[in-house]
Amino acid sequence: MRDVSAPPLVETPQYGGLADTLYEAAGRDPQRVQLARRAPGATDWTEVTAGAFRDEVLALAKGLLASGIRFGDRVGIMARTRYEWTQFSYALWSIGAQVVPIYPTSSSEQVSWILADSRAVACVVEHEDDAMTVGAACDRLPTLQRIWQLDGGCVRQLTRLGRGVSDETVHSHRTAVDPHEPAAIAYTSGTTGRPKGCVLTHANFAVECDTLIAGWGELLAPPGEQPRVLCFLPLAHVYGLMVQVCCLRAGIVLAHQPDPSAGSLLPALASFRPTFLWGVPYIFEKIYHRARQVAAEDGKADLFDRAVETAVSHAEATEARRTGAGPAPGLALRARHRLYDRLVYSRLRAVLGGDVRYAVSGGSTLSRRMGLIFAGAGITVYDGYGLTETTAAVTAQPVGRVRFGTVGRPIPGCAVHIAPDGEVWVRGATVFSGYLNDPQGTAEVLRDGWFATGDLGTLDGDGYLTITGRKKDVIITSGGMSVAPAVLEERVRAHPLISQCLVVGDNRPYVGALITLDPDALVHWQRVHQKQPSADWGAVADHDLQEEIQRVVVTANTAVSRAESIRAFRILPEEFSVGQGLLTPSLKLRRRAIVKAYAADIDELYAN
Template identity: 40%
Template sequence: MPTDDREYAANIPVMIRKAWEDRADRTVLRYTDDDDAWHDLSGAEAQALVNAVAKGFIARGVQPADAVSIMARTRYEWSIVDLALWSVSALPVPIYDTSSASQIDWITSDSEVSTIVVETAHHAKLARSVAADSESPLTHVLVMDEGCIDDLIAAGREVPDAELNRRVELAGHDDVATIIYTSGTTGRPKGVELTHYNYVRHTVGIQQELGPVLLSEGASTVLFMTLAHSLARLVEVVLLASGTVIGYCPDSKKLVPLLGTFKPTLLLAVPRVFEKVYNSAEQKAAAGGKVKIFRWAAKQSIEYSKAQGTPRGPSPMLRAQHAVAYRLVLSKIVDVLGGNARWAISGSAPLGDRLGHFYGGLGLHVMEGYGLTEVNAASHVNRPDVSKIGTVGKVLPGMEARVADDGEIMMRGEMLFRGYHRNPTATQDAMSDGWFATGDIGTIDEEGFLTITGRKKEIIVTAGGKNVAPAVLEDRLRAYPLVDQCVVVGDGKPFIAALVTLDAEALPGWLKGKELPEMTPAEAAAHPVVREHMDRAVSRANKAVSRAESIRKYEILLEDFTVDNGYLTPSLKVKRTQVLKDFADRIEDLYLTR
């Protein structure tokens, strides 16, 4: 807790109310209609809408500390409902919009949710199937697409302002603000309890460290990461409290055109998005017979970015080559990103040096970060003025980090969660003398920059006793345009191998660039030219490790890993345990012959 409580707002809605009062006549939120045209809400308009919906929840009987779930894509109504619930001192519990009925059942039962706000008729059908169970606490299903926002506003018209203002002030620093359920790569998701102080303290620290990114005149971003994820949720709160203009993109397929019309100054994405932009640009160049020019330009971008980090800077020759590359190729990618993007924050997985420097050469400063739900999503991030590509930056204010003797990253501080909901045993197991055991392994250099090298539970020990962190190989192999997912295997085996899936979206352009006929992913997996190029991709990935750690054999799977088939979490992390279990026979086949 702070020694001086006056430094921090009393709770989340009080903090955001103040930000919107300061921007009463300026745009704070933007959303699109069916024609993808942008519509703006000023601070005063957004606050009035939140207040009206909050009164509706009061009228509907939502009490302080009641848990209410939100299940929707990333649309502006998500934030309105979120803030409305906080404004009545309720406890929003997010649910991924891709969740199944059983997942909805578990989360609503564990957190005792009686009301859920969903987006679509499909979501409503799932939720109502859960509510039909007599043992479920779920009784009310409100549907955005069926006008529940207007219904709440109408229901709350008679609720006096004084009652809402009283509710806004009720929650204090120690009160739980939300329960966020981990996406669960193994076992049932655990509910992480985060307090109002976890958010208001974190917001102040992030604003302090990322001021030029968040607080500069005209700062804006398109939010498309699912708000059920802890990182997107933290980002939502920080952006709202900073006055950074948020544009909402519910449909990721529309992201590129919406970036073009919104023109954000800040990009927030997972590494896979940055990889997709690069790969699609390369495939487009290949289809037009200009792949050599693209790769030359990409090399200039990378070399230019690297040189900018040296005392002497880029040489006159490199500056001239970069200028040509920018004019011919790189400027087109800048335009795809909207033309105004200067900053980018990447989290959830390693980005890698190559992409970090590639975008750096475009004039986009990509700041990698790191964190877990249990430390309120972000414990580390590179700064606008002090960054090291390849690291996830230094620890944020209010947090401490150290590396245990076995390499595990341990953390403690003011953003640390209160505990797992109704699970004291799991909470105790995750802690050691006040330090939270992250499960990740890494190193901290003499300047305090953290580098993540893998997951502790995912370390592979070969039959020869070699410890291998699979993330290094997986990240490099996924960087190849044709690869969608990769799982490195070899625990207890004589050598390292890999399961690979093909990127169905990138495949047509890749085939065209190689002057190959159209084919399905299954046909491509067996094609000798595809195998030849995959061999090269594996060889390039192997250059990052020793021979004992290198991939000796691989198998191209005919089935991709998706959220729907259970091999990806909603935050797009591979469920390694499930993959290893379901493809055990395929893995064994890799070791039958040498």
């Protein structure tokens, strides 16, 4: 199959902008809980009603007008995922201004480029260090007039400044917004070069979110219960921004978690108890590996592993029964599954707060095995696919018809086409209108209504899409073999010891790999193998450790032909990081930068 589409489920709005939802919801039921927030370091959450949030946003919008922000102006927001991010975005949309999301981990050069390219007139930052990053670029930013600092009390200051502005002035701006005007200039993560500004309209976000709510809303919470979502995805990424808009449009209680590390995220999940989870594969993998590590420390690794294999078998049999490919789980399998549900799976669900039964994974493909593990443990993860240019999801698993290892079918109103060279093309009302200030770049990817994604993929007979890699990532060895690295990298990275894997081999005689280790998992491995626990990266020379990684690589190689298999690998002394410029802020590998940074290590792979 090369084409598949789905009829629209919602209509494209003909008037109004994203902020209207907030005011309309507060008008209908001002006492309905809309958000939850907590002070830094606190554990208790304070509920915020729709009416209270509207009043806060309206007051902030007045302050923005009083400070000189005007209809159509662009304002950067450079902060982690926190309550004020949502405040500012809706205040800006209330006056017809446009949001320019900026990752707080961005370098000074990246910040300078984004603010200059977007011609932003102001920027909201989180703290003094961010203010200094922006301030260092001010000489190259003639349009930038103001920097506001969240931790410096800018919300309170702007609210006071706007006291003399009338409500009607804000509303006159808000009602003048056309749905086809830009709501955000969202910059790509720049895996292959300078970030590009994707112009995303109010209509793009509205159609995206309304479609997901209408088609998948039943998964958000049990009947009669108000859904609760803890957003830990970066709001500077279109995925996180989409989650925010979905929550406000659907009446979902939205809470924010600035720090997505396991040490901070897991306690937040336990205290907030979300009913639904939007995440990325990295989070699900971390949760799984952490659960296994805890089991091993309690001397229950064998029990955990048996439970995992039972979960996979049960989920596979359930999927086979649903698709007509095989029988339902047998009596013995069901009995083992019930036993492990009490002993193991319930504890895994408790890590997410205890109330999550469905989740969504996006950003990159969740492995089939990881999807089966969670499904067998009682949490069905709906994997999807999308890009900044498509306002997040353009495909998703249909409700009740998940095919693990795929990214589902086109969401209603969208279509997928596989080009002759295997590239995935998509179209629909969620596709962006083009790159800011880049007509050539726009023309290269928008073709007769289709957006050429740059990803490679296949469609099965039922229209389910599988992503197989990126066109620009394909490796061609000196023998002429074309290798898509994604399959190998995914399989190697599935091992709990390994945090990252980059397959190399362009113009080389065979395929190699650069591998980094998870520091916590390394310490755990050393303890289990009766070695002196240490996160010292000198352990990469350990013979037993090298043998362990060799076994991982051999197992991964079973997924490909011998000519495509990894013949040599090197364990690097540190993980790739955003700060080094080796990962994008959304944690994707910057392949060119890594190859350049580790050129000597790659040469050594082929020295013998």
